[in-house]
Every structure is written in structure tokens, then in C-alpha cells.
Amino acid sequence: MVGFPLLLIPLAVYNIIVFLMPGLSFTDPLLRVTLMSGEQWPVALNDMLLAAGVLLLLLEVIKGARPGAKYLTDHLLSLIVFGAAAAEFLLWPKFGNSTYCLLTLLALVDFISGIALRTRRRAVAVTTPPSVRASKAEPTAEAAPPAPAPEVITPVPSRAPAPVIPPAASQVPAAASVAESVLLDQGAPKPTQPAVAAPDLQPGHQPSSDAPPRS
Incomplete structure (x- = not known):
């Protein structure tokens, strides 16, 4: 979209006043403003046109500072406005004054x-590194997650096992062997011996010949 040259507005107002209202003076005060000091400030038509031109120039600079805001056609229109204002200032007698000269200078x-501003943007675009251009062209690319830091393993000093000293076999008998020997002694059957009849020790009794003699 082609931008409209805003400096054309005060220049067009000046032309309208010159050609359509020739009896209107640019220097006659239109209003008087009382300042805080008590001084009366007369405001003329040429002052109002110059103030409007300065404000519109500020807006033009802000528009041109945006990236891609002005195209070649916009610069061409600004050049045409300046050329027409300069030609009127030099060729027409009604435009040969300080007010119109300042308006032409603003154009x-x-x-x-x-x-x-256009040259500056082009120089910045040329000096931009390729990595920055790639990052701007692909905003959806996700950055790779950082590699995890290696774990630091602290070595634990090894401890030698305490030597095991076996108890002396000759000093303390094993409890199992003692219990086994006690059980064997209690459970073993004892041999029975035949009962021997006591001899009859009455007087006059003779032992039978079947009994074996005692030695």
C-alpha cells in the first residue's frame, strides 16, 4: 500500500489560501494566547502552517522508521512534493516568502x-549473519536440549574384612557331640543277667549235685 505524503497537506492549504482567498493575510494574527507570564502571544496563519508541517514531518519519520514501511513509490511521491514546492517558491511571486520557504525545506x-532510513535498513540486512537469518526464518524450530552433565562418581574406599579366628577345638567341646553322647547312653538297653537262686543254708541240707561247684 502506497503511503500518502503528509507534507502535502500544509502545502495544499497554502495554495488554497493563495488562489481562492487572495485577501487573507498570512501575517495577521488570528488569535492571541495569554501566557503564564502575562504576555500576549499573537498566533498568525503562517505560524499555524509551520507548526502543522513540523508535526506531520515527525509522523513521516516515524512511518519511515518501521521495517518495510516505505516503498520506492513513497520516496518518489516525497520527491515530487518537494520539487513542486521548490518550483512554486522560485517561480510564483506570491510564494516567495519565508513561510513557504520553510515548508519547502520540511518537504x-x-x-x-x-x-x-531505507539505506540504513539495507545495510543492517546485509551485515546480519546467516545464523541469525535462519533463526528468524524458522521461528518454529525448537532448540536442542542441552546435553546432561556427566555424573561424578566418588570412589568409596574399600575396607578389608576382619579376620575370623576359629575357636580352638581342644578347648571347648562341640555341643552337638555332647548331646549325642548323652542320648546314646540313655537309650542303649542294658543286658539282663539270669537270676541265681540263693542256696538253702539250712542245716543238714546238701546241695544238689547238679549245681556247679563254686570255685
């Missing part, structure tokens, strides 16, 4: 500032 500043 020139608008054209030069647009060219300077």
Missing part, C-alpha cells in the same frame, strides 16, 4: 530522511 527533510 526536503522528509525526502532525505526516507532515503537515509
Whole structure:
């Protein structure tokens, strides 16, 4: 979209007043403003046109500072406005005054500032490294997660096992062997011996011949 040259507005108002209202003076005060000091400030038509031109120039610079805001056609229109204003200032007697000269100078500043901003953007685009361009062209690419830091393993000093000293076999008998020997002694059957009849020790009794003699 082609931008409209805003500096054309005060220049067009000046032309309208000159050609359509020739009896209107640019220097006659239109209103008087009382300042805090008590001084009366007369505001004329040429002062209002110059103030409007300065404010519109500020807006033009802000528009041109945005990336891709002004195209070649916009600069061409600014150049045409400046050329027409300069031609009127030099060729027409009603435009040969300080007010119109300052308006023409504002149009020139608008054209030069647009060219300077465009050149500056082109220089910045050329000096941009390729990595930055790739990151701007692919905003959806996710950055790779950082590699995890290696774990640091602290070595634990090994302890030698305490020597095991076996108890002396000759000093303390094993409890199992003692219990086994006690059980064997209690459970073993004892041999029975035949009962021997006591001899009859009455007087006159003779032992039978079947009994074996005692030695």
C-alpha cells in the first residue's frame, strides 16, 4: 500500500489560501494566547502552517522508521512534493516568502530522511549473519536440549574384612557331640543277667549235685 505524503497537506492549504482567498493575510494574527507570564502571544496563519508541517514531518519519520514501511513509490511521491514546492517558491511571486520557504525545506527533510532510513535498513540486512537469518526464518524450530552433565562418581574406599579366628577345638567341646553322647547312653538297653537262686543254708541240707561247684 502506497503511503500518502503528509507534507502535502500544509502545502495544499497554502495554495488554497493563495488562489481562492487572495485577501487573507498570512501575517495577521488570528488569535492571541495569554501566557503564564502575562504576555500576549499573537498566533498568525503562517505560524499555524509551520507548526502543522513540523508535526506531520515527525509522523513521516516515524512511518519511515518501521521495517518495510516505505516503498520506492513513497520516496518518489516525497520527491515530487518537494520539487513542486521548490518550483512554486522560485517561480510564483506570491510564494516567495519565508513561510513557504520553510515548508519547502520540511518537504526536503522528509525526502532525505526516507532515503537515509531505507539505506540504513539495507545495510543492517546485509551485515546480519546467516545464523541469525535462519533463526528468524524458522521461528518454529525448537532448540536442542542441552546435553546432561556427566555424573561424578566418588570412589568409596574399600575396607578389608576382619579376620575370623576359629575357636580352638581342644578347648571347648562341640555341643552337638555332647548331646549325642548323652542320648546314646540313655537309650542303649542294658543286658539282663539270669537270676541265681540263693542256696538253702539250712542245716543238714546238701546241695544238689547238679549245681556247679563254686570255685
